[in-house]
Amino acid sequence: MKILLVDDEEELVSALAERLGIRGIDAEWVISGEEALLRVKDGKFDLAVLDVKLPKLGGRKLKKILQEKCPDMKYIFMTGHGSEDDFQSISNEVGKEYYLFKPVDIDDLIKKIKEALHSH
Amino acid sequence: MLKPKFWDYHDTSPHKSEHRFNFRRIWCLTVLLIAGVSLVPLISITLIDYNVTEQSIESDIMLRTARLVSNTQRSISFFITERRSALDFIVRDNTFESLTDPARLAALLDNIKKGFSGFIDLGVITHGGRQKVYAGPYNLEGRNYSKQNWYQQVLDQGVYISDVFLGFRKIPHVVIAIKRILPDGSFYVFRATLDTKQYNNLLHNLEMAGQGDAFLINHAGILQTPSRLYGKVFQKISLPVPGYAPKTRVLEGRGTNGVPLIIGYRYISNSPFILMVVKQKKEVMETWLNTRMVLIWFLCISITIILIVTLSITTHLVNRIHLADTKRVMTLHQVEFTNRLASIGRLAAGVAHEINNPLAIINEKAGLIKDLFKIKKEYQNDEKIIGLIDSVLSSVKRAGTITKRLLNFARHMDVSIETINLKKVISDVLGFLGKEAEYRSITVNLHVADDIPLFTNDRGKLQQIFLNLINNAFAAMNDGGHLDILAKKKKDKYVEIKVSDDGCGIPESLRHLVFEPFFSTKQKKGTGLGLTITHRLVHEIGGKIALESVAGKGTTFTITLPLNTKKNED
Numbered sequence: 219m220k221i222l223l224v225d226d227e228e229e230l231v232s233a234l235a236e237r238l239g240i241r242g243i244d245a246e247w248v249i250s251g252e253e254a255l256l257r258v259k260d261g262k263f264d265l266a267v268l269d270v271k272l273p274k275l276g277g278r279k280l281k282k283i284l285q286e287k288c289p290d291m292k293y294i295f296m297t298g299h300g301s302e303d304d305f306q307s308i309s310n311e312v313g314k315e316y317y318l319f320k321p322v323d324i325d326d327l328i329k330k331i332k333e334a335l336h337s338h
Numbered sequence: 339m340l341k342p343k344f345w346d347y348h349d350t351s352p353h354k355s356e357h358r359f360n361f362r363r364i365w366c367l368t369v370l371l372i373a374g375v376s377l378v379p380l381i382s383i384t385l386i387d388y389n390v391t392e393q394s395i396e397s398d399i400m401l402r403t404a405r406l407v408s409n410t411q412r413s414i415s416f417f418i419t420e421r422r423s424a425l426d427f428i429v430r431d432n433t434f435e436s437l438t439d440p441a442r443l444a445a446l447l448d449n450i451k452k453g454f455s456g457f458i459d460l461g462v463i464t465h466g467g468r469q470k471v472y473a474g475p476y477n478l479e480g481r482n483y484s485k486q487n488w489y490q491q492v493l494d495q496g497v498y499i500s501d502v503f504l505g506f507r508k509i510p511h512v513v514i515a516i517k518r519i520l521p522d523g524s525f526y527v528f529r530a531t532l533d534t535k536q537y538n539n540l541l542h543n544l545e546m547a548g549q550g551d552a553f554l555i556n557h558a559g560i561l562q563t564p565s566r567l568y569g570k571v572f573q574k575i576s577l578p579v580p581g582y583a584p585k586t587r588v589l590e591g592r593g594t595n596g597v598p599l600i601i602g603y604r605y606i607s608n609s610p611f612i613l614m615v616v617k618q619k620k621e622v623m624e625t626w627l628n629t630r631m632v633l634i635w636f637l638c639i640s641i642t643i644i645l646i647v648t649l650s651i652t653t654h655l656v657n658r659i660h661l662a663d664t665k666r667v668m669t670l671h672q673v674e675f676t677n678r679l680a681s682i683g684r685l686a687a688g689v690a691h692e693i694n695n696p697l698a699i700i701n702e703k704a705g706l707i708k709d710l711f712k713i714k715k716e717y718q719n720d721e722k723i724i725g726l727i728d729s730v731l732s733s734v735k736r737a738g739t740i741t742k743r744l745l746n747f748a749r750h751m752d753v754s755i756e757t758i759n760l761k762k763v764i765s766d767v768l769g770f771l772g773k774e775a776e777y778r779s780i781t782v783n784l785h786v787a788d789d790i791p792l793f794t795n796d797r798g799k800l801q802q803i804f805l806n807l808i809n810n811a812f813a814a815m816n817d818g819g820h821l822d823i824l825a826k827k828k829k830d831k832y833v834e835i836k837v838s839d840d841g842c843g844i845p846e847s848l849r850h851l852v853f854e855p856f857f858s859t860k861q862k863k864g865t866g867l868g869l870t871i872t873h874r875l876v877h878e879i880g881g882k883i884a885l886e887s888v889a890g891k892g893t894t895f896t897i898t899l900p901l902n903t904k905k906n907e908d
Contacts, residue, residue, distance in 0.1 A: 227695055233702035240709045298694030319745070320694045321701035321738045 219335065220262065223247040224254045224280065225269040225296070237324055243331070251275025258287055264335055267327070270297040270304050278307065292334040294327075296320055342653045344660035359663055365656045372648045377641060384637050388630065395626045399600060400588045403615055407602040408586045410544060410552060411613045414537055415606050417456075418499060421532060422514055424454055429518050429528045437462050437528070443473040456536040458511060463489070463527040474531070476507055492517050492527055499609050502534050502554075502562040502571065510534045510571055534571075538563050550617040555579065556610045568616065577601065577616070590619070672871050679802070690741035697737055704730045743769050758795050760825055760833065761786040767804040768823075771812065778817040786825040790833055793901045799875045806872040807837045807895050814841025814893060833899050840892040844885070852885060 221238065223245055225231040231247040238245040246263075248254045251272050266284060268277040275283075281293050295308050298320040308317050316334060318327065344361035428446060429437075436442045447460045459474020467484025483489040492498035492515040500513040512532045519525045541552045541563055554562035559579040561569050568575045576594045580587070580603045588602040598619040605612050620627075708727045711717040717724075743766065764784055768775075775782050811821050820840050828834040844852060851857045853873045876883040881899040 227699060230695070230699045230702050233699075233706040237702065237706050237709050240713060298691055298698060319738070319742050320698035321734055322698065323701075323735065324705050 219243060219264050221245040221331065222254060222257060222263045222266040224249075224251065224266060224272065224277070226250065226272055227269075234324075234327075238328075241324075241328060243328070251277075251280040254280060255283060255287075258284060262288070263291055265292040265294065265331060267294045267296055267331075270295055270308070278304070278311075281311070292337070294318065294330055294334060296322060342657050342660075344656055359659065361656055361660050364659070365652055368652045368656070369648055372652065373645060376644050376648070380640060380644070381637070384633065388633065391626065391629070395623065399617075399619075399622050403600055403602040403617060404586050404588045406544065406552075407588070407604050407613060407615050410541065410615070411586065411604040411606055413540055414554070414611070414613060415609075417537060417540070418514075418606075418609055421454055421456065421530070422497070422499070422516075424450060425514055425516055425528060425530050429516055434518075434520055434526060437526075438471045440471050440473065443471050447473040450530075456532045458531040458533050461529045463515075463529055465524060465526070469529075470526075478506065481506070488513055488515060489527070501556045501560070501610050504572075534563065544615075550615060552613070552615045554606075554611045554613055557612065562611060575614075577614075580612070580614075593618075668870060672874070675871065676802075686744050690744045693737070694741055697734055697741070701731065701734045701738070704734065756794065756797055757792050758797055758800065759792055760790055760835075763797060763800050764804055764823060764825075764835075767801055767808060770805070771808055774812060775821070778812070778815075778819075780812065780815060780817070780819050780821060782821045782823070784823045786823075787827060789827050790825060791901065793833070793899075795899065795902065796879050799879050803872050803875050803879075803897070804837075806868045807897075810868060811837060811839035811841065811893070814843070815839050816841070827901075828898065831901055833901055835897045835899070836894055837897070838892060838894040843889040843891055843893055844887040845889045849885065849887060853883075 221243060223231045223235055223238075225234075225247070226249050228249050231249060235245040235247040246257065248257055252275060254266070255275075266281075268280055270277040272280065277295060277297075284291060284293075293312050294316045295312065296318045297304065305317065316330060318330065342365075344365070428450070432442070432446070437446075443460055443462070447457065450460070451457050459472065459476065459478070461469050461472040461474070461478065463483060464470045467482050467486075467489055469478055469481045469483065472479045488498055488500050496517045498513070498515045500515075502510045502512055504510060505513075512534055513529060514532060515527050515529045517525055517527050537554065541554070544550070544552045551566045551568060553565040553568065553575075555575055556562055557579065559574050559577075561571050561573050561575055564571050565575070568577065577591065577599075580589070580601065582605055583603075584605070586602065586604045588600065591599050591601050593599050600617045600619050600622065602615040602617075603612055704727050708724065708731070711720070711723060711727070746766065761784070764786065768782060768784065772782075774780075808821065808823075815821070822838045823835065824838075825833055825835040848857075853869055857870075873883055876897055876899075879899065880902075881897055884896045884898075885893065886896070887893040
């Protein structure tokens with residue numbers, strides 16, 4: 219199980235990756251969409267946790283591009299913002315339950331990751 | 339009771355620049371204008387008609403009086419002329435010798451009495467004034483008239499018609515005397531006496547309206563015939579003798595007691611008489627006065643009706659304007675209120691957004707520290723540090739819950755119809771007011787029956803409704819009060835939500851005003867729009883709102899909402 223964390227807040231994403239590592243989940247992190255695209259080339263990820271608001275390449279756009287490259291990848295969205303448009307479209311794409319509001323409880327996140335990976 | 343609603347209306351709007359109507363002024367102006375344009379022409383026309391009619395009736399009365407005087411004068415004049423001509427004829431047809439024959443004179447008297455009414459006697463007076471021959475009922479032969487006034491006059495003028503006088507015989511009579519000059523230069527006077535009964539009858543039988551009176555006077559104002567109101571024969575009339583005029587004249591005058599009179603008169607030519615017809619103006623004008631009363635009544639009734647109609651229509655219309663204006667102002671306030679609420683929502687959402695990221699970082703960092711400590715054996719059992727980190731994490735969790743709720747609330751602000759979980763909506767609202775309740779130790783009890791299904795409605799409006807109602811309930815309660823919110827299903831198609839407080843309550847007398855705009859018991863603290871807007875919102879989402887209240891015990895608002903579950907089924 220390999221997970222990619224994408225968030226422009228380096229402090230957040232690095233700590234989160236480390237915590238997941240402690241819990242036995244192999245997580246890599248990047249702080250931009252572009253970097254994420256580069257990372258996907260060399261390693262296969264089972265799941266990506268995307269921030270909705272990313273500079274330049276936003277979370278939703280990133281997901282579309284990633285989906286073409288790796289059709290089997292699962293997605294969980296994380297956001298500090300609550301715009302109605304994002305909520306509606308993301309809920310439609312990945313389901314309401316995979317749209318998490320920051321701050322996220324680590325146990326909740328792990329639960330969602332497991333659910334997402336076992337959903338098919 | 340009759341006072342219209344707008345009368346005591348005072349502008350409570352804090353924005354003085356906002357254009358507002360002065361309803362009392364509008365009302366007064368409209369009433370004055372309508373009443374003015376309808377009453378002024380009506381009154382003018384009535385006045386003009388009144389004057390014109392009065393004048394024409396007056397002149398008509400004048401004309402009629404003049405005609406009467408003229409006609410009567412003609413009769414009297416003719417009466418006298420006829421008799422004078424008859425005497426003229428006798429004098430010319432008979433010689434002095436035959437006239438002085440007593441038998442012949444008696445025959446003449448007899449004949450003339452048969453031919454003309456009014457003759458009493460005939461006499462021939464020779465020079466020296468002695469009555470030589472006399473035919474008639476009195477014994478007047480040999481009487482000397484030389485000292486009498488009329489005798490002198492007949493000598494001067496040739497013909498003489500006397501005033502009415504009593505003479506030797508003490509009966510009113512008139513004398514007609516003709517002087518005849520004989521061929522030898524000597525002369526005699528032929529004298530006849532006429533009964534005045536004739537023209538007494540003539541005048542007496544005139545038909546006259548208005549206590550009319552017709553009589554003859556001489557130039558000195560002595561009555562020649564009896565009058566009804568102005569004295570007996572030979573008395574001086576109480577009216578002034580009118581000045582000489584060659585024709586009939588009619589004038590207005592006043593009687594001794596100030597009664598207005600219409601006086602018509604005519605000097606009868608070749609006689610000492612003046613014919614007078616006197617009418618009392620008031621009596622003559624009576625028919626017109628009656629018409630005038632009808633006219634005045636009509637005017638009064640018309641004015642009353644016009645005023646009533648004007649007042650009621652104006653009041654009605656101004657009331658309508660007032661109502662429309664109240665609605666307009668209310669809508670303005672509502673828009674303002676909603677806008678303010680929305681911008682507060684946006685602001686809160688913005689703050690929540692900004693805070694969420696640092697919170698997330700704190701969350702992860704603290705989590706990591708905790709993880710690290712758990713791995714490293716040396717800190718594993720340090721309860722204190724683990725406790726500190728746990729409290730940081732739990733605080734972050736609390737802050738996160740608040741920002742999440744705020745975002746959730748703000749996100750639903752502008753959204754219209756969606757699926758509603760009633761319990762969640764009310765809980766969300768209570769979430770905001772929970773702190774206030776806690777500080778004021780208000781016990782809030784929310785019970786939503788489990789059988790209430792999800793239904794579709796406008797979440798934003800529902801939130802606003804509950805926010806308003808709960809806010810009001812809090813304002814009405816003292817610290818330590820109780821707020822109960824109970825929701826249950828009603829007749830399968832409706833949900834009934836009761837919001838009850840044990841606050842100050844609303845007195846019976848004010849209860850009907852509660853939903854009126856700008857009514858507030860909070861003095862300056864409230865806009866008086868909260869419940870008005872709530873009422874409107876409830877109606878907008880198809881519900882009903884009712885109010886029960888016991889002053890001093892508390893208030894219960896009951897909202898009944900339809901359960902629209904159609905959308906939910908698909």
